[in-house]
Amino acid sequence: MRLCWLSATMTMVRCDPRWTGPRRWWWWWFSAAVAAAGALISAGVSVGEAAAAGSPVTRIAFGSCANQSAPQPIWDSIIDFDPQVFIWMGNNIYGDKKRPFKLFGKERTIGPWKNAPRFYPSSEQEMELEYEKAKSIPGYSRLCQKAKVIGTWDDHDYGLNDAGKEFSAKVTNQRLHLDFLDEPRDSPRRKQEGVYGSYTFGPAGKQIKVIILDTRYHRDPMFSDGTILGTTQWSWLEKEMKGPATEITIIVSSIQVISNHTAAMAPLFYMEAWGRFPKESDRLFKLITESKRNGVFFISGDVHFGEISRYDCGSKYPLYDITSSGLTQAVEKVIPHAFHPLIRGIAWLTPATMRLMSSNCIYSSCTYGKPNFGAIEINWNEIPVKLKFEVRDVEGYPVAGVNVFLSELQVGNAKPAAVSSGEYQRHCSLEVNLPWIIRY
Numbered sequence: 534m535r536l537c538w539l540s541a542t543m544t545m546v547r548c549d550p551r552w553t554g555p556r557r558w559w560w561w562w563f564s565a566a567v568a569a570a571g572a573l574i575s576a577g578v579s580v581g582e583a584a585a586a587g588s589p590v591t592r593i594a595f596g597s598c599a600n601q602s603a604p605q606p607i608w609d610s611i612i613d614f615d616p617q618v619f620i621w622m623g624n625n626i627y628g629d630k631k632r633p634f635k636l637f638g639k640e641r642t643i644g645p646w647k648n649a650p651r652f653y654p655s656s657e658q659e660m661e662l663e664y665e666k667a668k669s670i671p672g673y674s675r676l677c678q679k680a681k682v683i684g685t686w687d688d689h690d691y692g693l694n695d696a697g698k699e700f701s702a703k704v705t706n707q708r709l710h711l712d713f714l715d716e717p718r719d720s721p722r723r724k725q726e727g728v729y730g731s732y733t734f735g736p737a738g739k740q741i742k743v744i745i746l747d748t749r750y751h752r753d754p755m756f757s758d759g760t761i762l763g764t765t766q767w768s769w770l771e772k773e774m775k776g777p778a779t780e781i782t783i784i785v786s787s788i789q790v791i792s793n794h795t796a797a798m799a800p801l802f803y804m805e806a807w808g809r810f811p812k813e814s815d816r817l818f819k820l821i822t823e824s825k826r827n828g829v830f831f832i833s834g835d836v837h838f839g840e841i842s843r844y845d846c847g848s849k850y851p852l853y854d855i856t857s858s859g860l861t862q863a864v865e866k867v868i869p870h871a872f873h874p875l876i877r878g879i880a881w882l883t884p885a886t887m888r889l890m891s892s893n894c895i896y897s898s899c900t901y902g903k904p905n906f907g908a909i910e911i912n913w914n915e916i917p918v919k920l921k922f923e924v925r926d927v928e929g930y931p932v933a934g935v936n937v938f939l940s941e942l943q944v945g946n947a948k949p950a951a952v953s954s955g956e957y958q959r960h961c962s963l964e965v966n967l968p969w970i971i972r973y
Contacts, residue, residue, distance in 0.1 A: 588617075589739040589913050594680070595620040596906040597687065597787070597834025598859020600627050601667035607860050608672025610929030611906055612679060618734060619680045620743065622834035623687025623787030624859065625713065626667045628660045628706075629653065629694055652694035657705050660692065664713045677715075685728055685745045686710050687787035687835055688805075695805065697752035698763070707750070726750060729766050731773050739913050740779040744770070748787050755805070761813045774824040780918070780939065781828040781911070790817070790831045791842040791854040791887045793964045798883070804836055808965050818847035825849075828942045830922075832907060834858040838880075839901040839924035841933055842887040846961040850946040853889075853937065855922045857907030864902035876902060884972055886962050895932040905932065 594616035599605060611619070631652045632642050640649040655663070667673065676682070688694050692706045707728055716722055722730045727750035732743045751763025762770065774782075784790070786807070793808025807814040821829055831854040842854040865873050881898035890899050901924055908931075910921040923934035964972065 587736060589736065589911075590617045590734045590741050591911050591913065592616045593618045593620065593741075593783075593909040593911075594906055595622055595785075595832050595855075595909075596857050596860045597622040598624040598837060598862040599667065600861045601663055601670070602627075603861040605670050605672055605861055607904055607906060607927045608670070608676055610925065610927060612672065612676055613929055614908055614925070616680050616908075618743070619676055619682050619684075620745075620783075620785055620832065621682070621684025621686075621714070622785060622832060622857070623685055623691075624689045624834065624862070625684065625686065625710075626660075626663045627689045627862075628655050628663050628692055629689055630655055631694070654693045654700075654702055657702070657709070660706060660709050664709055668713060681734075682714060683730075683732055683743065683745065684714060685747060685785055685787055686749060688749065691749040695755070697749060697754060699754070700749075703750055725765075727763070727766055729762075729769065733779060738780070741781040741783065741911075742773075742779040743783045743785060744773055745785045746770070746787075753810075755803075755809060758810055758812055761807065761810050767816075771820060771824075774820055774826055778826065779828070781920075782826055782830075783909075784829065784831050786831055786833045788835045789833045789842070789854060789856055790814075791844045791847075791852065792840065792856065792885065793887070794836070794883065794885065795965075808963065811965070818844075818852070821848045821852070825944050827944055828939055830854070830942065832857070832909075837862050837864045837902070839905040839907070839933060840899060841889040841891075841922060841924065841935055842885075843889045843960045844887055844963075846958075849944045850942050851960070853922060853935075854887075855907050855909070855924070857905055857924055859904065860906060861904055863904050866903070873902075884964060884967060886959050886964055886967070889933075889935055889960075891933070891935060893931065893934045895926075899933055901926070901932040903927070 592615060594611050594614055596607075596611070596619075629652050632640055632649060634651070635642050636644045641647050642649055642651045688696055690706075690710060691700065692702045693700050708723070710728060711720070711723055720730070722728055727747035728745070729747040730745050732745075734741045734743070746762065747766060748761050751766055752761050753759025760767075789806045793806050795802075795804045795806060795809060798804070807817065829848070830852060833854055833856045836856060836858050839857050842856070844852045844854075864876060868876060877896050877898055880900045880902070881896075888899055895901065904927045905924050908921075908923040908925050910923075912919045918939040920937045920939060921934065922937065923931045926932050
C-alpha cells in the first residue's frame with residue numbers, strides 16, 4: 534500500500550509511491566475523509582453546523598441580555614448542556630451609554646426639569662469594540678466551537694434603549710451585529726433592511742425551522758398600536774409560515790409574545806411586549822392559525838427574568854413562550870439581597886393569566902430573577918416525540934420547566950370552550966383585557 538499524508542493546508546493528500554499493497558483503498562478513503570474534515574475546518578464551518586446539516590437536532594440553548602463588561606460564568610453551564618444550536622434573542626451586548634440619574638445640574642435626566650435623555654448611542658467604533666470584547670469572552674468562544682450560533686438583536690445591541698425605526702444608526706449597527714454572529718458575507722440578511730431570517734436544521738421527518746424576527750428595525754413608536762415588523766418583514770413571515778412543513782417551528786422574538794406584564798404594572802412600570810401592539814399581536818396569532826403549521830412555539834428575552842407562558846386561545850393548539858433573560862442582567866442582581874423575598878412575593882401576587890404555574894418551578898411565582906438561560910430538548914425516539922422546555926440557572930439546574938408532547942402542538946387539537954362575557958380564564962384571557970380591579 535501507499536503511505537499518504539495531509540499537506541500543511543489540510544486540503545491536499547500527498548502519497549509516497551514506495552508504499553503499495555492490498556490495503557491502499559482503505560488508506561485512500563481514510564485520507565479523503567480527513568481531507569474533507571480539514572476542508573470544513575478551513576472553511577470556518579463549526580462542529581455544530583456540520584452536525585445540524587444531517588443529524589437530528591436534540592438540544593437547543595438560548596439566552597439574552599449579556600453585558601460584555603460583566604463576568605459571564607454561565608457559559609460553562611451552557612456548554613455542559615451540549616447544545617447543537619445556540620440562539621441569541623437580543624441585548625447580546627450593551628452598546629448604548631447612559632447618564633446617571635440627576636434631578637439637578639447641567640444634564641437633568643429625571644424630574645419635571647428633565648433636559649437630557651438617560652440613554653444615548655455609542656459611535657460605530659465604540660460598538661465594534663464592544664462586540665469584539667463580547668466575542669473574546671473565553672466561555673462564549675468555546676461555545677462557538679461546539680454549536681451553530683444564530684440570533685437577533687434587541688434595543689441595547691440595536692444601539693439605543695427602547696428604540697424603533699426612528700433610530701438613525703440601524704444600518705451600520707446591522708452590519709456589526711451580523712459580523713458578531715459570523716453571518717456569511719453573501720447572506721440575504723446582509724442585503725435587506727432588518728436582521729430577520731430563517732434556518733432549517735435536521736433531516737426530513739425530524740426538521741426544525743427557526744424563524745428569527747426583528748422587532749426593532751421597522752417598529753413604530755410605543756403607544757401607537759402601529760407595526761412591529763413592518764410591511765416587508767410581514768410579507769416574508771407569511772411566506773415562511775406557509776412554506777414547506779417542518780415538525781417543529783421556533784419563532785424567535787426579542788420581546789415577549791404572550792405575557793403582557795405591562796397591563797398589570799403600568800403606569801408605574803412599562804415593559805415592551807407584543808401586547809403593547811394589539812393589532813400586531815392579533816395578526817401574528819391569526820397567521821399561525823391560517824398557516825395550519827404544526828409544532829409552533831416562541832422563545833423570547835428582554836425582561837431580565839425567566840418564565841414560561843402558555844396561550845390556549847391564540848391558535849388551534851396551545852402556544853408556548855419560553856422567556857430567558859438574562860445571561861448576566863437580571864432583576865435580583867440590581868436589588869439588595871434583603872429585598873429578594875419581597876421581589877419574589879410581588880411576582881407571585883402580580884396577575885399573570887398566561888404564566889405557566891407548575892410544581893417544577895423553584896419559586897412559587899414561577900418566575901426566576903437571577904441569571905439564566907433557556908434549554909430545549911427534543912426526544913425524537915420517544916413515541917410520541919417529547920419536548921422539554923426549561924429555564925436553567927447559572928449552574929445549569931432547571932428553575933422552571935414543562936414537558937410537552939409534540940402531538941399536543943398539532944392543528945385540530947380542541948381549543949378551550951369560548952369564554953363568556955365577564956368571565957376570565959387562565960391561559961386564555963390576556964392580562965391587558967382583565968378588569969381594573971383584578972389587574973391591579
